[in-house]
Amino acid sequence: MRFYEIELPLGSLNPESVETALLEVGASSITFLDHGDEPVLEPKPGEVRLWSDTLVRALFQESSDAALNLDRLASALGPHVTKTARVRAVKDQVWERAWLTGWTSMRFGRRLWICPRAAPAPEDSQAIVVRLDPGLAFGTGTHPTTALCLQILESLPLEGRTLIDYGCGSGILGIAALKLGAARVTAVDLDPQALLATRDNAQRNGVASQITVQGVDEELCAAFCVVANILAGPLIELAPKLTSACEPGGYVLLSGLLSTQAYAVKAAYASGFDMVKVVERDEWSCIYARRVS
Secondary structure (H helix, E strand, O other): OOEEEEEEEOOOOOHHHHHHHHHHOOOOEEEEEEOOOOOOOOOOOOOOOOOOOEEEEEEEEOOOOHHHHHHHHHHHHOOOHHHHOEEEEEOOOOHHHHOOOOOOOEEEOOOEEEEEOOOOOOOOOOOEEEEEOOOOOOOOOOOHHHHHHHHHHOOOOOOOOEEEEEOOOOOHHHHHHHHOOOOEEEEEOOOHHHHHHHHHHHHHOOOHHHEEEEOOOOOOOOEEEEEEEOOHHHHHHOHHHHHHHEEEEEEEEEEEEEHHHHHHHHHHHOOOEEEEEEEEEOOEEEEEEEEOO
16 A cells, blocks of 8 residues: 655644644544754643644555645645645555664673564674564663663573563563563553563563563562663652562662653652662663662
8 A cells, every 4th residue: 555645834733633634634644743853851641742843744545635635634724734735655664663674683781682583693602682573562672761771680680580561562671581580570561562562572582481461450469670661750650559569679670761850750769769870871861779678
């Protein structure tokens, strides 16, 4: 199936009105993009926060009439749309996997490697290799938050221990922990695609019998290490739950937060943990702490 894009500046238009108009003329997907390299911090729950210079890009099947769609958009949003919008053909591809192009094997710490499933093995006899296919879930190790968690996990005394991977995504962190010697992992996520990807990747790495996959509503058993690579807001909200899930003397890794958000997250966990350090990469942070015995 072939596609084309209609791209236009948001300007002073209401984003909800633009989205509604595009859907009514048959858009298959709609993306709001930063057109001016302007950072936007994590929004509050229910808040839609866009850039001052926002670009709207909508995808359409080639079978629909681009000229007719532009006229209908102009009627709904204003005549200026026909002057500012751009139409271009889009090469067909497997969209769900296009973002993986160029992803290669990466090392974290001294011996942990995250490799695409078909990549050649690292030339390192001591390498601990996790073979990964993220599917539609988050987690390849390329994002600084995941990389920070992997780097710290590689340094922890995980041999024979238990771990909770809260917000497991592709399962990358839990599977890495098992490859590093952990005995059992509980992988938790609210996204069914993440649970599916975690099961598949655990099977691919030969650790399926050591991993329990569950939704966020199920009860957690305490573990030696709790890893949560999500967002600052949910980390603060989940502080009582994740604190209770960490065994006395165990460790917590909290990631997915910007460096500017680290203080607020640390404060939410301060009563239950001795703060070890905040590790940073680019503008992202990972809090690494030990549970008070």
